[in-house]
Amino acid sequence: MIKVGIVGGTGYTGVELLRLLAQHSEVEVDVITSRSEAGMRVDELYPNLRGHYPGLAYSEPDARRLGNCDAVFFATPHGVAHALAGELLEQGTRVIDLSADFRLQDADEWANWYGQPHGATELLTQAVYGLPEINRDAIRQARLIAVPGCYPTAVQLGFIPLLEQGLLDTKRLIADCKSGVTGAGRGAKVSFLLAEASESMKAYGASGHRHLPEIRQGLDRAAGSDVGLTFVPHLTPMIRGIHATLYGHLTREPEDLQALFEARYRDEPAVDVMPPGSHPETRSVRGTDICRLAVHRPGDGDTVVVLAVIDNLVKGASGQAIQNLNLMFGFDEMLGLGAAALMP
Numbered sequence: 031m032i033k034v035g036i037v038g039g040t041g042y043t044g045v046e047l048l049r050l051l052a053q054h055s056e057v058e059v060d061v062i063t064s065r066s067e068a069g070m071r072v073d074e075l076y077p078n079l080r081g082h083y084p085g086l087a088y089s090e091p092d093a094r095r096l097g098n099c100d101a102v103f104f105a106t107p108h109g110v111a112h113a114l115a116g117e118l119l120e121q122g123t124r125v126i127d128l129s130a131d132f133r134l135q136d137a138d139e140w141a142n143w144y145g146q147p148h149g150a151t152e153l154l155t156q157a158v159y160g161l162p163e164i165n166r167d168a169i170r171q172a173r174l175i176a177v178p179g180c181y182p183t184a185v186q187l188g189f190i191p192l193l194e195q196g197l198l199d200t201k202r203l204i205a206d207c208k209s210g211v212t213g214a215g216r217g218a219k220v221s222f223l224l225a226e227a228s229e230s231m232k233a234y235g236a237s238g239h240r241h242l243p244e245i246r247q248g249l250d251r252a253a254g255s256d257v258g259l260t261f262v263p264h265l266t267p268m269i270r271g272i273h274a275t276l277y278g279h280l281t282r283e284p285e286d287l288q289a290l291f292e293a294r295y296r297d298e299p300a301v302d303v304m305p306p307g308s309h310p311e312t313r314s315v316r317g318t319d320i321c322r323l324a325v326h327r328p329g330d331g332d333t334v335v336v337l338a339v340i341d342n343l344v345k346g347a348s349g350q351a352i353q354n355l356n357l358m359f360g361f362d363e364m365l366g367l368g369a370a371a372l373m374p
């Protein structure tokens with residue numbers, strides 16, 4: 031059994047960590063923090079957890095208590111892990127950060143997109159980007175994990191098989207993505223009220239979204255050169271889910287795209303390549319750590335379309351964070367992550 035702490039335990043990803051870890055046989059949640067709910071029992075705030083964490087209550091973040099844990103998850107806004115991660119790492123605690131604090135290798139680029147100076151540049155060299163499908167060996171050795179963002183997870187998993195094989199015109203990639211409203215967190219904002227967000231759909235961040243540099247960083251690596259990417263996110267009236275429609279142009283005729291995707295992900299426990307002609311639905315991954323993919327060749331031109339769906343709170347955040355924890359501590363990679371999606 032290992033002891034873990036969660037900083038930011040009242041937010042959507044923090045509570046999703048609790049829901050998933052309730053099924054994990056090797057983890058005990060020792061510390062869970064909230065500044066606004068300190069003293070409150072977790073099952074008073076979240077009745078779905080009744081019976082799973084008897085007596086566990088929120089406390090103020092305290093580096094000493096957190097430093098007694100084997101690992102600490104940060105499910106906090108950007109900048110919080112910058113301030114605390116170094117101290118925890120010095121105490122021998124491993125850090126799994128769900129925010130974007132350590133995702134970009136270039137601190138100046140981070141500062142440009144996140145509107146504040148990078149608060150822990152000295153830790154960047156040891157931060158490992160926690161996408162198991164490309165970084166599994168490094169994750170096993172890591173002490174500090176940057177869990178990928180939700181859109182970046184779906185877009186990278188969809189494009190990687192094609193880019194690794196050099197099959198695409200790397201300057202003309204398009205990612206048209208839709209997210210459910212939990213992607214915006216639990217904080218109250220007018221644009222996410224039921225009357226504002228339901229029965230409607232809109233694009234946002236079309237001229238530049240902070241996930242663009244993160245996605246580009248991952249795709250550059252897969253392609254071995256700088257890619258040109260248009261990324262447009264949309265807000266859709268669903269609670270959970272990311273749907274990514276990815277467009278690329280083939281530079282040569284591949285032998286069999288379906289076989290290529292199946293071979294790339296054959297041994298990947300969190301990726302499901304669907305049969306030819308499929309259209310994966312977000313509800314088919316709700317509550318699961320699975321990315322479902324389908325590859326299409328519409329028309330007779332050079333266009334290839336990849337469809338990717340994930341649950342933003344699971345494979346897009348808390349589930350992927352636990353996948354990383356499992357790898358770091360030598361557990362089965364999908365321990366605690368085996369449930370099938372709730373459908374319908």
Ligand SMILES: NC(=O)C1=CN([C@@H]2O[C@H](COP(=O)(O)OP(=O)(O)OC[C@H]3O[C@@H](n4cnc5c(N)ncnc54)[C@H](OP(=O)(O)O)[C@@H]3O)[C@@H](O)[C@H]2O)C=CC1
Nearest residue numbers: 038039040041042043064065066105106129213215216347
């Ligand atoms: N929602 C999603 O789909 C995804 C989210 N992420 C990322 O994960 C992180 C958490 O997201 P989400 O759960 O949606 O966020 P929420 O806004 O729902 O929750 C944020 C949590 O952080 C705590 N918190 C806020 N400020 C501080 C602070 N200064 N120090 C300590 N704790 C703080 C809050 O509790 P309190 O204020 O009481 O301390 C709360 O528990 C973010 O960085 C987000 O970008 C990543 C992928 C997907």
Ligand SMILES: CC(=O)N[C@@H](CCC(=O)OP(=O)(O)O)C(=O)O
Nearest residue numbers: 129130179180209210211213214
């Ligand atoms: C619908 C919505 O607002 N989604 C969020 C992205 C999700 C998220 O939390 O971003 P990180 O993965 O970088 O932490 C947004 O566009 O800012």
